[in-house]
Each structure stands twice: as C-alpha cells, then as structure tokens.
Amino acid sequence: MSLPGDEVIKLRGLTKLYEPTPRWMRVFARSHMVEPVKALDGVDLTVRAGEICAIVGPNGAGKTSMFRILVGLTTATGGTATVLGLDAGRDSEQIRQIVGWMPSEDRSLLMRATAKENLQLHGRLQGMPRRELAERIPYVLETVNLAAQTESVVAGLSAGMRARLRLARALLPGPRALILDEPTGAVDPIAAHGLLTLIMELVKQERLAVLISSHRLEEIEALQSQALLMDRGRVRYSGDLDSLRREWERPEVEFVLADPATAHALADNLVAQGLHAVVDGDSVRCQPNPHEPVGAVLSRLGPLTSQIRHVREIPMPLRDLIAQVYERGEAR
C-alpha cells in the first residue's frame, strides 16, 4: 500500500503556455513562435517511490515540456510541480540534486572523454566529495554493466553502451527520482530490453520514482508501469495499464472451424447479429459489442456452435488500445 509520504513527483493542474517570441526579439532572430501554444493543460500526476510512470503521447503532446519544467529548464504558467515537496520553479537547484535526468540524445555526453571522465565531471558539479566519487563511479558503472569500459572514450562505445552510460550518469549522485526521456531511442531491441530490465530492478531495489517517455509501446507494456496518455497537453488517461485494458479494451474473438464453408456460414450468422466478422481460411474473427460476454455471442450461433473447434480471445495490441483512447477521447 502506498502512503502519502511516498509521493515523490507530484503535478497539480500543471499548465504551460508558450508565449510568442516578443517582437523586439524577432529583430535579432527569426522565431517559429508567433502564436501562443498551450503545451500542458492542467496535468495532474503523482509518482510514488518504487513506481514507474510511462508518459505516452504523439509528438507535441507535452511530454518534453513536463520534463523540462521538472528539471527547471522552463517554468510552468500555472499549477504546481514538486519533487519530494520541493517546488520546481522555486527550488530548481535543489531538485536538480535529487532528480537523475537521462536525456534522449548521446550528444549530452562528452564524446571524446572517457566514461570515467564524464562521470567525474558530473559528480563534481553535483558536489560529491572526491573520495566518495572515487568509490561511487566504479559502483554505478558496474551496476549498468560498463565496468570494462571505464577508461574507454565515449565516441568508441556502441549506442547501447552510451545509453547505459547516460543512465549511470543519472544514477551517480543517488537520485530519488529518475526522468528518462526516450532512454532506448537509438538502442537495438535486445540492448533496449536489457536497459529496461535494469531500470525495473533499480526501481524495485532503490524505490526510485521514475518518469519515462518512449515511443516503443511494447516497452511500456513490458515495464508494467502506470501510464499517462497525453494529447496536445491534456491527459487522456491516467492509471495502470491493466485498468486501461479493462476500461477500454475490446478484444477480438477468433473461432476456428472445420472448413472454410462453415467459417463463411458462421461469419454470416455473426453479421446477422450486427457484428463485424472477417473470414481467414477456416477461421473467423469478430469483435463482440462492448461489455458483451463471448458466451452471449456463442449462444446465438445455434447449431453452428458445435462446429467450432477452438475459441481464442486475441488481446488488442497496446498501440490499438491507445489509438482507441485518443479516437474516443476526440469524439467526447
């Protein structure tokens, strides 16, 4: 059970309106911001210790703005953003000490410095004493499985290794929260799986609160995390993925029959029931009406029921489920 004291990241009514660039500034530099843009519109979110929250949304949904507010790179126009009770606007410097930020790009690393030198620089700017830093660098590199690359120049590391080094840098000062902006962006699927497994272990071991954004929905599903679905700055869904499935999913049912002729007969029956049915060889796929049990569909099939060899429920891919949330949210 989570306690109120477990709340690490807390957003309440967080709003960000990007103002157009003032006219006097446009004399010196051309600007793309000529109209106000609402990047975040009253976002509420709580991430507790030991919890992962995946921020999902198309480009322009407001994910990066949220992260940038939390680490102090921009300010909120309304609402509040706090980390362990510290205000993101007022106590930005302190927040940057307890939040580990893993940017999406490798460019944030000093490419011609070694892994160790990158961590030394970060550690000193974090105010870590030399002796503790000397003990901690091997430890975090070991944690992310980069001990053998301690003295390797970053430019020579693979994309997966660089991602792990960025994670090591975020973990170095012992943060209470992690903000991971598309951590597996340029990483191959196997290395990405390893990285996410590592993040899940760290969350369990250290009770870190993690905010993660990713365009790879299968990864988000694998994280078994909370999810915040965003669209144009607004929250479309907030909760765990199981509840999302319960609330929004309409799984398909596949009937496997003895032969294609029977499959067509069954499909005709389903269409007569008002359902959409698709025949593929000797199987038929259909989507029952919302909240209608499969049994109700079966009971209406009459003698065809005895011709069914297998019945299988096909869960909706997360991608389709999320698309449905956006579509239905649009219609509301």
Add this chain to the structure above:
Amino acid sequence: MSLAYPSAVHRRGRARKVLDTFEGYIRIDLVEERMFPASTILRYLAVVFPVLLYYFQSTFLAISDDLFMTMLIGTAVIAGLQDALTGLTGRLSFAMERGTLETYLVEPVPWALIPVAMNIWRSFTGALLACVMVAIGLLLGGSIDVGAIPLALLVLFLGVAACNALGSFAAAFILLFKRGEPVVALYSLAASVLGGALFPIDVLPPWIRWASYLVPHTYVIDAERQLLMGSASGGHMDPALSIGILAVFCVVAFATGLFVFDRALRLARRLGILSI
C-alpha cells in the same frame, strides 16, 4: 553500497559551489585540450609569426628602437584579451549546437556561475599566450623592465576580468538570440583600433578618441606599455589610474553583466528557449 547516496538534498555552501563549478569546467577544458593535443601546440606556435611580422616591420620602418615593443605589447594584450572576450561566446554556441548545454544547465549549480566558469581556462591560456608573445619579443632583442612584471601581470589579470564581464553580456545575447559571435567580433575589432593596439591613442582624431576611454583595452595597453617600457612607451595615463579605472570597470561590468545574464536566463526559461 546502495544507489541511494544522499537521503535528502545535500547542502553545500556558496563557496563550495563556486569551487566545484570552476573545477568541473576546468576539468572539461583540460579533457578537451587533451582530446586535440596538436591544436594546443599549434596555437602557441602560431603566435611566433605575428611577433616576427612586427619585428621585421619595425626593422624595415626603422623609426625608433621602441616601435617593435610598442606594437608587440599592444598586439599581445589584444591577443590575450581576445580569448577572454570571445571564449565564452564560442563555447556557449558550441555547447548549444552540440546539445551539451542542457546537460550543464541541469547540474545543481547556480546558473550565473556558468559563464564565468566556462571561460576560466580559456582566459588563463589567453593571458599565457600574451606572455609568450612578449617573451618571444625579448628573445628577438626587445627589452622590458623586469621589475615591473608582477604589476604588469596584475593589469593583464584585470583586463582579462573586464573582458570576461563583457563576455557575460554576449552570453546573455546568445541565450536569447542564439548568435553572439558577430557582436563580439565587431566589438573585438573596434577595441583593437580604439585601444591603440599598434599605436598610442593620441594618434586617433579627437572626435573618436573619447570612445577609446570606454573600452578596457585602452587602459590595459597603456598601463602595460608604461610599466614595461617606461618613458619610451608614449603612454599618457598614470598606470595607477589605469589600474583603478580597470578595477572599477570590472566591478561595474561584472555586476551589470551578471544581472543582464540572469534576466536573459529568466526570459529564456519562461519562453522555453533555453538551450534550444
């Protein structure tokens, strides 16, 4: 060992933060120097040629024995201050283009320290370069008052500090408009004319000479020439007065420069254009 190193916010004193920040940025510069060792060597090697140029030019003109040192000291000061003046803008632009600025900004250090910290090493090497130029001049037969070297170094330090303060104005400009090099380059070229790099400022017509007193280069060059060359320098200001003016200039320019930088930072943060 647990990954959870600090259980809460690790408090640091202001002085500690300043030292950690300066050390961190000097460390970056040292790493970069090591990345391209040949370019560092070539940079020092390159200054031999302007020294030779002025040496042969003064030999050819044969106006006076002191012409070589007059031109050399002026050029060395301009070269030394150039790094202090342009180092920050170059560095900031590079970090912005490469994407590392965001990483620097999310470190828990006061942002106002960043422009100063970013330019410390470059300012130091710039001043060293000026000293190397004068030393080469001495090898070619030039002469200076060796006893005045400590005071001359103090004047150079004040000049470097003043140019760093001016650099923070340029840094503010870059934060908001993403390009600052043209402004700095313009100022830098104007300062070498107005400061009298190759001639005493008395040569300038009166209608423009007043502008010379607005750039720190004038005071640094004049004081350096007087301190190192004595009466042969053609200077006209008491070095003590130059030092006083430079000190006041540093205080005022740093205070206003950091204020402007801070305001630019706040505006860039609000507009969401910080580091992008």
